[in-house]
Amino acid sequence: MQKIIIVGGGPGGLAAAMLLSAQGYTIELYEKQPYIGGRTSSLQMGDFSFDLGPTIFCLPHILERLFQLSGRNLKDYVDLKEMDPLYTLIFDGFCFRPKRNIEELENQIERLFPGEGINCRRFFEHTRKKLEALLPILENKHDSVIDYLRCRSIRALPEIEMGKTMYEVAAKYFKDERLRQAFSFQAKYIGMSPWECPGAFSILPFIEHEYGIHHPIGGLNQLTKAMARVVKEYGGNIYTNSGVNKLIIKDKQVTGVQLDNGEIVHGDEVILNADFAYAMTTLVDDSKRRKYKNKVLEKKKYTCSTFMIYAGINYPLSLDHHTFIFSKDFKKYMQDITKCGNVPKDPSIYLQHATATDKTRSPKGKSSLYILVPVPNNFSNIDWEEEKLTFRQLIWSIIEKKTGVHNIQSHIEMEKIITPNNWEKDHFVFRGANFSFSHYFSQLMYFRPHNDFEEFQNVWLVGGGTHPGSGLPTIFESARITAKLLMESHH
Numbered sequence: 001m002q003k004i005i006i007v008g009g010g011p012g013g014l015a016a017a018m019l020l021s022a023q024g025y026t027i028e029l030y031e032k033q034p035y036i037g038g039r040t041s042s043l044q045m046g047d048f049s050f051d052l053g054p055t056i057f058c059l060p061h062i063l064e065r066l067f068q069l070s071g072r073n074l075k076d077y078v079d080l081k082e083m084d085p086l087y088t089l090i091f092d093g094f095c096f097r098p099k100r101n102i103e104e105l106e107n108q109i110e111r112l113f114p115g116e117g118i119n120c121r122r123f124f125e126h127t128r129k130k131l132e133a134l135l136p137i138l139e140n141k142h143d144s145v146i147d148y149l150r151c152r153s154i155r156a157l158p159e160i161e162m163g164k165t166m167y168e169v170a171a172k173y174f175k176d177e178r179l180r181q182a183f184s185f186q187a188k189y190i191g192m193s194p195w196e197c198p199g200a201f202s203i204l205p206f207i208e209h210e211y212g213i214h215h216p217i218g219g220l221n222q223l224t225k226a227m228a229r230v231v232k233e234y235g236g237n238i239y240t241n242s243g244v245n246k247l248i249i250k251d252k253q254v255t256g257v258q259l260d261n262g263e264i265v266h267g268d269e270v271i272l273n274a275d276f277a278y279a280m281t282t283l284v285d286d287s288k289r290r291k292y293k294n295k296v297l298e299k300k301k302y303t304c305s306t307f308m309i310y311a312g313i314n315y316p317l318s319l320d321h322h323t324f325i326f327s328k329d330f331k332k333y334m335q336d337i338t339k340c341g342n343v344p345k346d347p348s349i350y351l352q353h354a355t356a357t358d359k360t361r362s363p364k365g366k367s368s369l370y371i372l373v374p375v376p377n378n379f380s381n382i383d384w385e386e387e388k389l390t391f392r393q394l395i396w397s398i399i400e401k402k403t404g405v406h407n408i409q410s411h412i413e414m415e416k417i418i419t420p421n422n423w424e425k426d427h428f429v430f431r432g433a434n435f436s437f438s439h440y441f442s443q444l445m446y447f448r449p450h451n452d453f454e455e456f457q458n459v460w461l462v463g464g465g466t467h468p469g470s471g472l473p474t475i476f477e478s479a480r481i482t483a484k485l486l487m488e489s490h491h
């Protein structure tokens with residue numbers, strides 16, 4: 001059977017490895033880190049456990065489909081818990097916990113924001129149609145202009161509100177500013193501002209309510225661990241501590257890879273899962289690239305980065321599983337991080353207190369607290385070594401003030417900080433832009449690097465840098481689309 005080399009063991013690489021190993025392909029997956037999962041891996045500090053990156057898992061049926069295609073049942077590998085309410089939103093002096101069920105939510109909104117319940121219903125009715133129009137685009141390849149111009153894409157255009165931003169779409173339906181933000185802040189899930197993110201992505205808040213937000217017991221890292229198990233069950237090889245140093249290219253054909261230890265491995269096909277811009281700039285000489293040269297990559301638009309604090313707290317916190325704290329001026333904050341490149345003075349903060357649902361995350365009577373603050377990527381000139389401690393202090397004081405949990409800081413037993421510099425240097429993310437290229441139409445579908453990579457023969461892409469885009473469900477779809485194309489190319 002054909003031998004497939006996979007560069008990177010993040011969710012994209014592992015999903016592709018799982019699908020192809022199940023079809024009998026010989027899988028050789030090389031991961032640079034000592035662990036698998038990439039940004040969807042776990043972080044252990046003493047007896048406190050954290051997810052390194054993703055904490056919000058939507059559309060589990062997409063991953064279930066991948067497991068089915070691989071002859072497996074996701075439920076045999078992970079135990080999913082659903083969140084209801086979905087999360088807690090903290091605005092200035094006001095707290096909103098949206099229920100998952102759309103009818104219940106409508107009543108809840110009507111109680112809290114009189115007259116807006118009906119607006120919520122309208123928003124969901126319209127967004128349901130938008131999702132129906134978008135699904136064929138997301139589920140299929142976009143490797144040629146013909147794919148892009150296909151009827152299904154054209155027909156979807158009026159529905160997906162190309163000319164509007166996510167905030168403008170929310171503002172069409174809701175009068176209250178807090179509701180507008182509650183139905184557009186999800187742009188942050190893909191590293192963008194609601195004031196810039198295309199209106200098509202208003203499917204994100206709809207998806208949360210329609211399909212729920214899920215938490216695998218043990219964290220989202222369990223998803224990547226589960227896929228790695230399946231790969232091994234099918235006889236695939238996963239090598240950790242085994243970075244790829246360069247692609248071996250003859251004319252435009254890639255015949256294998258050279259590892260960091262100098263070893264050369266030949267294969268029939270190579271699947272790249274490493275962050276796309278990072279992979280191009282480190283694994284392939286600029287002179288060998290025609291379309292994605294360094295200067296082209298520098299000019300692309302990238303998503304924001306994240307400043308992270310992982311803290312082990314020595315008593316049980318009374319916080320919900322997911323909490324979003326909004327800045328007083330949310331628009332200004334988003335501008336600071338996406339346009340101005342400033343260290344925000346009043347940041348929005350996301351907290352995950354997994355211990356609330358999942359007792360495996362911390363020792364008994366204690367809490368694991370994951371804190372994520374969207375910040376500018378490394379195209380800004382911020383010196384994070386200089387700023388880190390002051391910014392950390394600001395974050396803790398906002399949390400204490402806005403959640404009402406006083407004096408947390410004196411209960412920190414363990415703490416780790418990850419800055420945008422660390423994402424770039426230690427996790428191999430180009431410019432620390434954690435969600436890859438921004439999701440503007442000019443960088444989506446045909447205009448994103450293709451699953452069947454256009455630059456070289458025998459090279460395929462999976463992960464946030466290719467079609468359909470960043471975020472776990474789309475990354476899983478990228479693996480399904482790529483694996484399908486690769487298999488078709490052999491028939």
Ligand SMILES: Cc1cc2nc3c(=O)[nH]c(=O)nc-3n(C[C@H](O)[C@H](O)[C@H](O)COP(=O)(O)OP(=O)(O)OC[C@H]3O[C@@H](n4cnc5c(N)ncnc54)[C@H](O)[C@@H]3O)c2cc1C
Nearest residue numbers: 008010012032038039040053054055056244274463464472
């Ligand atoms: C803080 C944070 C929070 C996020 N939250 C969410 C969320 O809640 N929900 C959601 O759906 N998505 C979220 N995401 C986005 C996205 O789902 C994850 O980042 C996801 O892990 C990206 O998957 P990937 O396969 O594209 O890349 P990665 O996970 O980065 O995997 C790429 C792998 O390639 C490896 N690699 C790189 N270079 C080499 C090399 N030369 N040789 C061998 N291996 C190499 C890397 O070490 C890594 O393991 C979040 C991301 C971050 C960073």
